[in-house]
Amino acid sequence: MENLTPEKIKELKIKANNIRISIIEMLSEAGSGHTAGALGMADIFTFLYFHALKHDPKRPEWHLRDRLILSNGHICSVLYATMAHCGYFEVEELKTLRKLGSRLQGHPHREFLPFLETSSGPLGEGLSQSVGMAIADKMGDDNKTIYCLTGDGELDEGQNWEAIMFAAKEKLNNLIVFVDRNNIQIDGNTEDIMPLENLPKKWESFNWNVIEIDGHNFREIFEAISKAKLEKNKPSVIISHTIPGCGVKEFENNYHWHGVPPNKEQAEKAIEELKTLGNKIINTQQ
Amino acid sequence: MLNQSLKLNTKIFNDDVEKISTRQGFGEGLLQAGIENENIVALCADLTDSTKVNIFADKFPNRFKQIGIAEQSMASVASGMAAMGKIPFIASYAVFNPGRNWEQIRTTICYNNQPVKIIGSHTGVTVGPDGGSHQALEDIALTRVLPNMVVISPCDSIEAKKATIACSKTKEPTYIRLTRHNTPVITTTDTPFEIGKAQTVFIPESGLATVGIIATGHLLYKAIIAARELEKNGIRVKVINLSTIKPLDTDAIITLARETKAIVTVEEHQINGGMGSACAECIAQNYPVPIEFIGVKNLFGQSGTPDELLEHYELGTSHIIAAVEKILKRKTRI
Numbered sequence A: 001m002e003n004l005t006p007e008k009i010k011e012l013k014i015k016a017n018n019i020r021i022s023i024i025e026m027l028s029e030a031g032s033g034h035t036a037g038a039l040g041m042a043d044i045f046t047f048l049y050f051h052a053l054k055h056d057p058k059r060p061e062w063h064l065r066d067r068l069i070l071s072n073g074h075i076c077s078v079l080y081a082t083m084a085h086c087g088y089f090e091v092e093e094l095k096t097l098r099k100l101g102s103r104l105q106g107h108p109h110r111e112f113l114p115f116l117e118t119s120s121g122p123l124g125e126g127l128s129q130s131v132g133m134a135i136a137d138k139m140g141d142d143n144k145t146i147y148c149l150t151g152d153g154e155l156d157e158g159q160n161w162e163a164i165m166f167a168a169k170e171k172l173n174n175l176i177v178f179v180d181r182n183n184i185q186i187d188g189n190t191e192d193i194m195p196l197e198n199l200p201k202k203w204e205s206f207n208w209n210v211i212e213i214d215g216h217n218f219r220e221i222f223e224a225i226s227k228a229k230l231e232k233n234k235p236s237v238i239i240s241h242t243i244p245g246c247g248v249k250e251f252e253n254n255y256h257w258h259g260v261p262p263n264k265e266q267a268e269k270a271i272e273e274l275k276t277l278g279n280k281i282i283n284t285q286q
Numbered sequence B: 001m002l003n004q005s006l007k008l009n010t011k012i013f014n015d016d017v018e019k020i021s022t023r024q025g026f027g028e029g030l031l032q033a034g035i036e037n038e039n040i041v042a043l044c045a046d047l048t049d050s051t052k053v054n055i056f057a058d059k060f061p062n063r064f065k066q067i068g069i070a071e072q073s074m075a076s077v078a079s080g081m082a083a084m085g086k087i088p089f090i091a092s093y094a095v096f097n098p099g100r101n102w103e104q105i106r107t108t109i110c111y112n113n114q115p116v117k118i119i120g121s122h123t124g125v126t127v128g129p130d131g132g133s134h135q136a137l138e139d140i141a142l143t144r145v146l147p148n149m150v151v152i153s154p155c156d157s158i159e160a161k162k163a164t165i166a167c168s169k170t171k172e173p174t175y176i177r178l179t180r181h182n183t184p185v186i187t188t189t190d191t192p193f194e195i196g197k198a199q200t201v202f203i204p205e206s207g208l209a210t211v212g213i214i215a216t217g218h219l220l221y222k223a224i225i226a227a228r229e230l231e232k233n234g235i236r237v238k239v240i241n242l243s244t245i246k247p248l249d250t251d252a253i254i255t256l257a258r259e260t261k262a263i264v265t266v267e268e269h270q271i272n273g274g275m276g277s278a279c280a281e282c283i284a285q286n287y288p289v290p291i292e293f294i295g296v297k298n299l300f301g302q303s304g305t306p307d308e309l310l311e312h313y314e315l316g317t318s319h320i321i322a323a324v325e326k327i328l329k330r331k332t333r334i
Helices: A006-030 A037-038 A042-052 A073-086 A092-096 A126-139 A159-169 A199-205 A218-230 A266-286 B020-035 B055-061 B071-083 B096-102 B102-110 B127-128 B137-143 B157-167 B220-233 B250-260 B274-284 B308-314 B317-333
Strands: A067-070 A146-151 A175-181 A209-214 A236-241 B042-043 B064-066 B087-093 B117-121 B150-152 B175-176 B199-202 B210-215 B238-240 B244-245 B262-272 B291-296
Touching: A006 A037, A006 A042, A006 A073, A006 A092, A006 A266, A006 B117, A037 A073, A042 A073, A042 A146, A042 A218, A042 B220, A067 A073, A067 A126, A073 A092, A073 A126, A073 A199, A092 B087, A092 B238, A126 A146, A126 A159, A126 A175, A126 B071, A126 B102, A126 B157, A159 B071, A159 B199, A199 A209, A199 A236, A209 A218, A218 A236, B020 B042, B020 B055, B020 B157, B042 B055, B042 B071, B042 B262, B055 B157, B071 B087, B071 B096, B071 B102, B096 B117, B096 B137, B117 B308, B127 B308, B137 B150, B137 B175, B137 B244, B137 B262, B137 B274, B157 B175, B199 B220, B210 B220, B210 B250, B210 B274, B210 B317, B220 B238, B220 B317, B244 B274, B250 B262, B250 B274, B262 B317, B291 B317
Parallel strands: A067 A146, A146 A175, A175 A236, A209 A236, B042 B064, B042 B087, B087 B117, B117 B175, B150 B175, B210 B238, B210 B262, B262 B291
Antiparallel strands: B150 B244, B199 B238
16 A cells, blocks of 8 residues: 555545535435435545555456455445446436446446445445455465445344454454444434444454554545554554535534435535535635 | 166165165265365264265365354355355255255345356155255245246166265256255266266166156156166156256156156155146146145154154155056047
8 A cells, every 4th residue: 555645645635525526416416315324434435545555456266356345235326436436437327327227337236337345235244255265265376355344233133243353363464344333324423223232343353453543534444454564463454434415504413314316406406516625625726 | 568778777676675865865965066176165063974965075175164153144255255266065854954954045045147056955755754844845936936947856876975075066056956865876987977868777678658757856766667667567657867967958848748648746745846846837838737746744753763654645656656546547538
C-alpha cells in the first residue's frame, strides 16, 4: 500500500462524494434498496478500491488479486458504485440496479456479475467465506490480503462467532475484517435489538487484533490497515464507527433509512447537498 | 436373476455376504481422490473418525481442517476455499450437514455454484441406538430441491468409493448420503459407475417384467432379495439401482414405467420429498403408472438395532414384497 499524501486524501474525498451521488441516483431509480449503510460505508469502500486493494479492474480474474468480500450484501449499491467508478464496468450500468436481467441484482450474485468474489445477502456468512479464502491463500502463495466487510447488526448471527474462533485458531494474519459500527439495524438501534457491547472486548477475548477507527477518516483507515498488515499471528478487525446515511443530513443516524430508498424529490435534495460539498472540496483544491 | 453384465458380487445371496459401511467406502475414496489431486481438501466438524475423514486427515494433515462443532461456518469456509481453487469435502452427520447448515449450503455453495462436496453420514434409522435425533431421514429432500446440486446415495461401500472419486472430478456442488452400519457389498470394483446413470441390477430370467422396483442406498440389497423371492413365485421383476437421485436418470425411469406399468420405490428416508417423490414427479409427467412407496411414513426414528428398526418402520424385504403384491392388484384394476 502506497503512502497516503494530503493530495491523495483530497482525491479520495472527491471520489467518495461522487460514489455517494451514484448511490442516491441508483437507489432512487430502483425504487427500493438500502440507503443508510451504503452511504455510511462509502469512505471505506473508496479507500479500499482506490488505495488499499491489490487489484486490476481490467483483469478482474487476476489470480494474485486481494479479495474483498461484502458480507452484508444489502449495502451492495456502494459496492456496485465503487466498482463502476473504479472501471470494472460503466457508471451508466448502475441505473439497471434491481431490474429484470440486470447484472446488478438486489443482493450481489456472482453468477450475474462475475467480478464479485461471492454472492451475499443472507447475513452472517461472509466472514466464514473470507476465512476459507484466507486459509486457501495460506495453503498456497500466502501473498494476498482478504478483506471482509460486515455490518454490526449481522454480528447477531452465531455463525460469525464460529468463524471468529476458527480464524484465530488458524492465525489468519492475512484477514482484515471491517465492522460497520453504525449502531442501526432494520428494527432499530443495535443496543436495543440485541446489545453487542462491549464489542472490541468481545473480539479481543477471541484473540483477534482489534483496531477502532472513525470510518470517515481516510488517515485513520490507512493507519488501521497498515497496522493490521504488520500483525504476524492474528487476524485483525477494524471496528469502524460510521454515520449511517453519511453525507446527507436528512438520512444521517436514523434507522428509518436502513432499508428504504429516497424518492425522486428526496434524491434531488440529497444530490444537491452532496454536490455542494463536492464543490467545496474542489474549491479548496484550487 | 442378477444382471451379471454389471459384474455384481456373486456372493450376494450367501449368508456370509461381506458387509462394509458406505462411510468406509467414502473414506477410502477420499484418500484416493486426495492422492490424485492436490487441490482436494477436507473439513470436519468434530466427527473425524465416525465420518471416516480420518483416513484422509492422517495422510494429508496439512490439507485437513478441523472446524470444531460448527457445521454452518464449515459450509461457508468450504465455499471460500472453493472460490480459491480448492475442492473441499465437508463431513459430518447428515442431520447437521446438510441439516443444520442448509441455508449456508444454499447461499454460499449452491447459489455461488462452488464445487463443495457435502458428506452426510449416519442417514436412516439404521444409525440405531443413538435414536431419532441422529437418524437423518430428510436429507434427500433438503438437497435435491437445491439448484446446481448433485445428489448421490450409494448402494454399498464400493459404490460410495467410486462416487467420492467421481464427484471430486466435477465442478458441481454434490451431496453424498452415507450410512453408519455395515451393509452387504452388492457391486464389485469392476461394476461400472457414472454419476447420473441408473443401473438395472436384477432382471427376469425371460420375458418382460411386470413390476419395476427402484431402490437407492443400501436398501437396494433388500430389494434384490425381495425380487428373488418374487421370481420364485413367478412374478417377473426388474430392480434399478438409482444411486444418483439428482440429476435423475429419467430415461431409465420412463423405460421401466413403460415396460412394467407398476413401480415400487425403496429408500431409507421420509417418503415425503425423497427419491420416490423424485421418481413420481418424473413418472407423473411422462408415463403415469401406479407407484407404491417404501420409506418412512412421516415419523421420526428411535433407538433400537438396525434390523429391529428396519422392521419396525416397514422397510424390510417382506414389506417390499407386500408392496409389489399390492401394486400388482392396483395395476389389474386399471
